Amino acid sequence: MHNGIAEQWKSIQGYEGVYEVSDRGRVRSLARTVTFKDGRSRMWPSQTLAQTSDNSGHLRVSLNKAGIGAMTLVHQVVAAAFIGPAVDGMEIRHLNDQKGDNRLANLAYGTRSENILDRVRNGIHHHSIKTHCRRGHRLAEPNLVESSLRRGKRDCKACRYAHNDLHRKGQPTESQLKTLADIKYLNCGLGSPVTT
Structure with a gap:
């Protein structure tokens, strides 16, 4: 028993x-x-x-x-x-x-x-345990894409917005994406991105 x-x-x-x-x-x-x-x-x-x-x-x-x-x-x-x-x-x-x-x-x-x-x-999926995006931005509110959260993912809002803005103007380089994403991240109020 x-x-x-x-x-x-x-x-x-x-x-x-x-x-x-x-x-x-x-x-x-x-x-x-x-x-x-x-x-x-x-x-x-x-x-x-x-x-x-x-x-x-x-x-x-x-x-x-x-x-x-x-x-x-x-x-x-x-x-x-x-x-x-x-x-x-x-x-x-x-x-x-x-x-x-x-x-x-x-x-x-x-x-x-x-x-x-x-x-x-349960906190063991690779997306649920990552703390920063690949460009060094912290994955926390208000820097999370809401539509991704509803699907169980955590995506960087600063990178998404930078990507969308630059793609409207043509094919961006990684350095252009990083620069604009860093600016958008600073505007979120979460501090400076981690340097990678």
């Missing part, structure tokens, strides 16, 4: 009677008797399987059936057993973005966009 709530176990699809997965992200083999080709039999006790991490940080387990082994991602079997099959175009989201946290409470189906917005909300 965990926090007064009993752990729930369900069969893993395709491995019914052999393996189960829990709502806490654990996988276990079930006690069973295996009969070998020579007629001998052996009792295998139930046990919780060890989980290993793949290159991306997702946990996986090795499942075997009829002598054929397969590495299986734990979050996929938890979602399939407790939420149901995935709909086309949907992926499994780790709501807290901890790939090793395969509790049912942390998993949900969603779109690629929802998965990316989770990373923004």
Whole structure:
């Protein structure tokens, strides 16, 4: 029991009677008797399987059936057993973005966009953690493009305005963009840009 709530176990699809997965992200083999080709039999006790991490940080387990082994991602079997099959175009989201946290409470189906917005909300998306644009302007109000914020991005308003102004007059050089963007940034009242 965990926090007064009993752990729930369900069969893993395709491995019914052999393996189960829990709502806490654990996988276990079930006690069973295996009969070998020579007629001998052996009792295998139930046990919780060890989980290993793949290159991306997702946990996986090795499942075997009829002598054929397969590495299986734990979050996929938890979602399939407790939420149901995935709909086309949907992926499994780790709501807290901890790939090793395969509790049912942390998993949900969603779109690629929802998965990316989770990373923004959890503060691990590269746009959500950057502090300055590539020209050294601080990414803070009032120097943020509002339309970008609504899409979960943080873009430099000074650079955007400088880019738009100069493109109306032709193809600007990087030094022209930097000079005009610095002037627009100073007008925002956030101090001097960081020199890059």
